[in-house]
Amino acid sequence: MSDTDIIDQLKQGSEAAFKTLVDTHQKLVVNTCYGLVQNREDAEDIAQDVFVEVYRNIDKFRADAKLSTWLYRIAVNRSLNHIRDNKKRKWFHSFEDEVANKRREAMQVSTSNTDEPEYELENQQRAIILKEAINSLPQNQKVAFTLSKYEELSYQEIAEVMDLSVSSVESLLFRAKKGLQKKLYKCFKKKCL
Amino acid sequence: MKCKNVHNKLIFFLEKELPVSEMEQVQKHLDECSKCARFAAEMRNTLQILDNDKVNDENPFFYTRVKERLSKQAEEQPAVRPVLVRILQPVAFSMLLLLGVYGGFMLGQAPNANIAGSGFTEQEVIPYWNELEAEPIEAFLME
Numbered sequence: 001m002s003d004t005d006i007i008d009q010l011k012q013g014s015e016a017a018f019k020t021l022v023d024t025h026q027k028l029v030v031n032t033c034y035g036l037v038q039n040r041e042d043a044e045d046i047a048q049d050v051f052v053e054v055y056r057n058i059d060k061f062r063a064d065a066k067l068s069t070w071l072y073r074i075a076v077n078r079s080l081n082h083i084r085d086n087k088k089r090k091w092f093h094s095f096e097d098e099v100a101n102k103r104r105e106a107m108q109v110s111t112s113n114t115d116e117p118e119y120e121l122e123n124q125q126r127a128i129i130l131k132e133a134i135n136s137l138p139q140n141q142k143v144a145f146t147l148s149k150y151e152e153l154s155y156q157e158i159a160e161v162m163d164l165s166v167s168s169v170e171s172l173l174f175r176a177k178k179g180l181q182k183k184l185y186k187c188f189k190k191k192c193l
Numbered sequence: 194m195k196c197k198n199v200h201n202k203l204i205f206f207l208e209k210e211l212p213v214s215e216m217e218q219v220q221k222h223l224d225e226c227s228k229c230a231r232f233a234a235e236m237r238n239t240l241q242i243l244d245n246d247k248v249n250d251e252n253p254f255f256y257t258r259v260k261e262r263l264s265k266q267a268e269e270q271p272a273v274r275p276v277l278v279r280i281l282q283p284v285a286f287s288m289l290l291l292l293g294v295y296g297g298f299m300l301g302q303a304p305n306a307n308i309a310g311s312g313f314t315e316q317e318v319i320p321y322w323n324e325l326e327a328e329p330i331e332a333f334l335m336e
């Protein structure tokens with residue numbers, strides 16, 4: 001079933017069409033949210049809200065628009081809202097909580113591909129630093145970087161999602177990578193890498 | 194190429210985004226400079242984490258959760274009445290309060306004419322007004 005078919009049937013109230021839409025686009029949405037909020041549980045939570053929003057607003061969806069672009073946009077907006085709300089909440093969290101959280105998140109990442117515990121530990125450390133570095137990027141750079149790295153979108157596709165020109169996206173990604181490089185180098189010099 | 198130049202280009206080198214000539218220059222430097230080579234290796238390992246960091250498995254309960262959320266919101270949707278109650282209750286409460294104050298004021302103003310004639314004592318009347326005021330306060334707080 002094509003996206004257009006799914007949308008048409010969903011507009012007519014088909015539940016099966018909605019299930020198909022969720023099943024076929026779940027990974028896209030969860031992964032995008034994950035790239036931005038860097039936490040699996042939160043990402044799934046936000047992603048569920050994304051689909052609820054899609055269901056409720058399907059009538060407003062333009063027939064000539066691309067479904068994935070729409071999904072990416074909602075996912076990005078909701079994730080950014082989540083980050084903003086979280087920042088407010090973090091005023092009340094201690095630094096220790098933060099480090100503990102980071103560690104737990106990093107554990108989720110590096111339980112992947114190896115049996116060597118030493119390498120695992122190093123990778124955990126790398127994951128923490130990398131997440132820290134990504135999180136410190138300015139918002140637009142982070143969005144472009146996430147769509148590029150986590151969803152492997154082309155510059156053109158990122159431009160559509162973010163409603164920017166391709167050259168702006170190029171510039172955002174260039175600055176994002178420069179920023180990451182700088183952070184990682186600082187860490188390397190301080191031997192925290 | 195100097196170390197500093199290499200540091201500035203390393204991420205683009207690792208992402209294979211440099212022009213061929215620069216790719217070669219960086220590679221040449223890395224072959225000769227152990228410090229930059231170590232940083233390059235570390236950076237490569239760190240960036241590689243991103244490749245494994247994607248959400249690849251699907252949550253089999255995902256759709257059910259979305260449906261749950263939808264029906265939960267649908268239940269909460271006829272929230273028009275509570276809103277109305279929330280607005281109307283203070284309004285009714287204020288009006289009762291005003292009525293009470295007004296009543297008290299009237300009672301205070303015409304004590305001689307009325308109370309003597311009707312046979313009500315002051316003590317009997319005032320608790321009646323007080324009760325009327327007190328009841329909505331409780332109801333208001335309990336809501």
Ligand SMILES: [Zn+2]
Binds near residue numbers: 226
């Ligand atoms: Zn060097």
